[in-house]
Amino acid sequence: MKKTPRLTLGPLFFHWPADKRRDFYFRIADEAAIDCVYLGEVVCSKREVFFEDMLFPIAERLRKAGKEVVLSTLALVTSDREMKAIKDRVKAGFLIEANDVACLQALAGKPHVIGPFINVFNESARDFLIRGNATRIVLPVEIPAQSIGIIAGKTETEIQVFGRQPLSVAMRCYSARAHGRHKDGCQFVCGRHPDGLTADTVDGQPILTVNGTQTLSHGYAVLLRDLATLQKMGVTHFRLSPQDVDMVEVARIYRAVLDGQAEVEESEKKLRKLTGDIPYVNGFLHGREGLAWVEDRI
Amino acid sequence: MTAPYLELVCPAGTPASLRAAIDAGADTIYCGYRDCTNARNYPGLNFDQDEMIEGVRYAHERGRKVLIAINTFPRAGDEKPWHQAIDNAAAAKADAIIMADIGVLDYATKHHPSVRRHLSVQASAANALSIAFYRERFDVKRVVLPRVLSIEDVAALIKQTKMETEVFAFGSVGPMSEGRCFLSSYMTGLSPTSEGVCAPASHVAYKECGDCMKSCLGDVTLNQFAKDEPAPYPTPCKGRYVTQGQASYLFEEPIGLNAIDILPQLKAAGVTALKIEGRQRSKAYVAQVVGAFRKALDALAQGSTESFAGDLKSIAEGGRETFGAYKKGWR
Numbered sequence: 001m002k003k004t005p006r007l008t009l010g011p012l013f014f015h016w017p018a019d020k021r022r023d024f025y026f027r028i029a030d031e032a033a034i035d036c037v038y039l040g041e042v043v044c045s046k047r048e049v050f051f052e053d054m055l056f057p058i059a060e061r062l063r064k065a066g067k068e069v070v071l072s073t074l075a076l077v078t079s080d081r082e083m084k085a086i087k088d089r090v091k092a093g094f095l096i097e098a099n100d101v102a103c104l105q106a107l108a109g110k111p112h113v114i115g116p117f118i119n120v121f122n123e124s125a126r127d128f129l130i131r132g133n134a135t136r137i138v139l140p141v142e143i144p145a146q147s148i149g150i151i152a153g154k155t156e157t158e159i160q161v162f163g164r165q166p167l168s169v170a171m172r173c174y175s176a177r178a179h180g181r182h183k184d185g186c187q188f189v190c191g192r193h194p195d196g197l198t199a200d201t202v203d204g205q206p207i208l209t210v211n212g213t214q215t216l217s218h219g220y221a222v223l224l225r226d227l228a229t230l231q232k233m234g235v236t237h238f239r240l241s242p243q244d245v246d247m248v249e250v251a252r253i254y255r256a257v258l259d260g261q262a263e264v265e266e267s268e269k270k271l272r273k274l275t276g277d278i279p280y281v282n283g284f285l286h287g288r289e290g291l292a293w294v295e296d297r298i
Numbered sequence: 299m300t301a302p303y304l305e306l307v308c309p310a311g312t313p314a315s316l317r318a319a320i321d322a323g324a325d326t327i328y329c330g331y332r333d334c335t336n337a338r339n340y341p342g343l344n345f346d347q348d349e350m351i352e353g354v355r356y357a358h359e360r361g362r363k364v365l366i367a368i369n370t371f372p373r374a375g376d377e378k379p380w381h382q383a384i385d386n387a388a389a390a391k392a393d394a395i396i397m398a399d400i401g402v403l404d405y406a407t408k409h410h411p412s413v414r415r416h417l418s419v420q421a422s423a424a425n426a427l428s429i430a431f432y433r434e435r436f437d438v439k440r441v442v443l444p445r446v447l448s449i450e451d452v453a454a455l456i457k458q459t460k461m462e463t464e465v466f467a468f469g470s471v472g473p474m475s476e477g478r479c480f481l482s483s484y485m486t487g488l489s490p491t492s493e494g495v496c497a498p499a500s501h502v503a504y505k506e507c508g509d510c511m512k513s514c515l516g517d518v519t520l521n522q523f524a525k526d527e528p529a530p531y532p533t534p535c536k537g538r539y540v541t542q543g544q545a546s547y548l549f550e551e552p553i554g555l556n557a558i559d560i561l562p563q564l565k566a567a568g569v570t571a572l573k574i575e576g577r578q579r580s581k582a583y584v585a586q587v588v589g590a591f592r593k594a595l596d597a598l599a600q601g602s603t604e605s606f607a608g609d610l611k612s613i614a615e616g617g618r619e620t621f622g623a624y625k626k627g628w629r
Contacts, residue, residue: 076475077425078451086427102427105434117478121371121492124401128435142480142489147374167481168474168535171446172629174548178541183629199539199548201519203512208481208539210548215474217484283487289516290484 005231005258007251008036008158010241011072011097013166013211015047015191018054024247025058029065032248033255036068036237038097040089042075042117044173044212045082047188059094072097075117075169076213097138104132111135116160117169126151136237141165141221144287145233145298153234161223161230162250163241164196164209164216165281165290174210183213195244206279207291217290219281222271225264226285226298227257245274304561304595305571307365307464308588311343311578316353318585320362323592327357328365328396329577335383336367337420338577339494350390363393369418370494371399371477381405388413396442397421398477403436416440416464420477420491424451426458433461440464442573445472449560449624453567462570467557468587468610469575471622473535473550481534485516497533504529556619558594559607563624565598583613 009028012021028034039059041048059069071094073086086106090096098104099115113136114120114129120137129137136156139148148159173183175190175197190197196209196216209216220243223230227238238258240250253271256262283292308324310316316327330336332344345353354364366387372380380402387395388410395413397403398420406415417423417432419442432438440462443452456463466472474481482496483489490496503514506525513521513532520537523529530536530552539548557564557572564572572595574587590609597604611619622628 075478076422076446077427078447079425080454083425083427100425100428101421101423101431102425105427105431119371119399119477119491121399122374122377122401124372124377124404125399126401128400128404140478140480142483142491150374165480165484167484168479170474170549171623172473172549178544178546178548182627184627197541199541202522202538202540202545203519204540205519207518210541215481215549284480284483287487289487290480291518292487 006035006237008237008239009034010239011038011042012242014194018050029061032251034251037062038070038072040072042072043214070095070097073099073103075099077102109133116140130155142284145285149233156236158237159235160239163243165221166216168215170213173213175212219279222280229298307571307573309577313349315581315584318581319588322585322588324588326363330367331383334493335380337369337494340578347386354390365394366392367396369396369398369420371491373492407436414439422475422477429459429461446623448626449563456568464571464573465569467572471550471555485518553618553620555622561598
């Protein structure tokens with residue numbers, strides 16, 4: 001029997017003010033056609049203090065609304081404090097999305113999700129991680145459809161289908177750098193850019209997005225036209241990565257296409273109205289440069 | 299904790315470089331096969347199996363070691379070249395294999411348990427838990443640490459894990475967590491992780507635009523400079539970008555990493571080995587860098603604090619140098 005495709009909301013990458021975060025997640029709980037929500041800070045542990053108190057109430061509200069809650073961990077762990085935070089989260093009983101191998105060690109065989117920041121590019125890596133009790137694998141954004149077809153199917157498999165694609169993670173804070181500051185004295189300038197800070201080429205082409213220590217694509221990945229094929233390949237979970245747009249409406253559009261209730265072309269037009277003039281990208285899926293947009297379906 | 303001896307680990311993109319590095323005083327050479335299994339898969343570089351066997355023999359006869367890097371991430375459905383490379387490395391009597399992919403590590407552990415395993419920088423293991431993971435699962439004996447850590451971080455990590463570590467001492471400053479950077483494939487479609495190529499020359503172009511020059515990677519302009527200025531190689535993390543109307547080297551400047559003047563600190567941190575980057579560099583470059591580090595290490599062993607930085611100034615990336623992440627404040 002074919003499983004119903006699950007729509008998920010990935011972790012919020014951007015540093016939104018506490019009120020905005022809370023309102024966002026409460027609205028997701030109340031209104032969005034989303035099955036699973038990933039909470040937690042992935043980019044910078046300095047931000048966590050602003051969100052810590054809200055984590056449990058938000059998780060509770062989402063669960064009450066019938067949504068699965070997963071806690072995502074940092075993509076790059078270096079300090080003792082960050083390692084302790086991971087251990088605490090594991091103890092608190094959340095289902096964890098591991099984004100750094102450190103987390104796998106802390107999980108010690110408990111069921112977990114492998115996040116997109118742990119490289120799973122082939123079936124041997126997949127099989128090893130499944131033996132370690134990974135119950136779902138979110139594949140890296142760089143992975144082409146050809147590989148997805150081989151890797152998906154053996155366990156729950158998730159792909160990011162909407163939003164800026166994370167391209168790199170670092171120790172250095174580029175939001176701080178762009179504002180002439182250092183990471184240690186950043187004063188959380190990343191918070192000024194709720195959808196990330198655009199970096200243009202010197203000849204004026206918007207190309208990348210900077211968000212603290214993270215770099216993302218400028219374009220939003222939009223894989224609406226390939227949802228049906230990805231599903232046939234064995235992808236079970238489809239991730240919307242939060243952007244500063246009406247995510248409830250984005251979810252509605254994706255849900256309708258996943259359920260075969262809406263035409264792709266019409267849905268892409270609706271999505272375009274929500275996202276303004278941000279370009280769409282799908283190059284990685286086609287094994288091309290990530291910034292490309294390919295009209296053909298996979 | 300002070301390591302008794304700092305091992306000098308040097309790059310060889312060709313058999314000639316391997317011999318040059320050994321003759322210049324390298325303790326250990328690292329190199330790779332001529333295909334997508336290693337992270338420096340550039341035209342005209344690397345070794346076939348006969349050259350590898352000969353290279354290992356040359357090193358072993360002189361009491362030196364050879365490490366083989368098989369440190370990219372296999373593509374799904376096409377893992378055979380990686381498995382073959384591991385088998386070949388074992389047959390060539392490599393002193394260790396440097397790997398990053400969990401599947402490749404698993405294969406090597408199962409099929410060649412007696413061959414020493416090192417964790418590549420491409421695995422981005424920057425904390426004690428990750429290191430414990432790789433040690434427990436794959437009995438990894440050495441970790442090449444990411445270039446994002448300060449000396450204090452490195453010292454703390456060694457103290458906690460008691461793991462043998464290898465750190466970058468000369469080459470480029472990699473601001474991004476290695477093995478997880480998709481910037482180059484975002485611009486070119488060729489992946490450092492799977493194909494072992496970052497900013498491949500095939501996708502690089504220098505274009506004239508009136509009084510100035512532009513350097514491009516794929517269709518993306520990464521820099522612009524006056525015709526008489528030096529033209530840095532267009533790597534995505536060393537490009538000039540405009541944020542809020544201001545052009546800057548947003549990620550990192552085109553500048554080289556040179557730790558030759560902080561060797562005592564690295565030694566005091568408990569580092570086992572120093573890695574010189576540059577498998578894509580010429581034999582002459584390798585000999586010069588290795589020679590300078592050999593002198594510095596020999597002087598250090600005798601208690602001297604003489605600086606050898608001057609020996610390397612002219613060949614650093616962009617002609618300028620930094621201690622990179624080793625010094626606080628870089629972040």
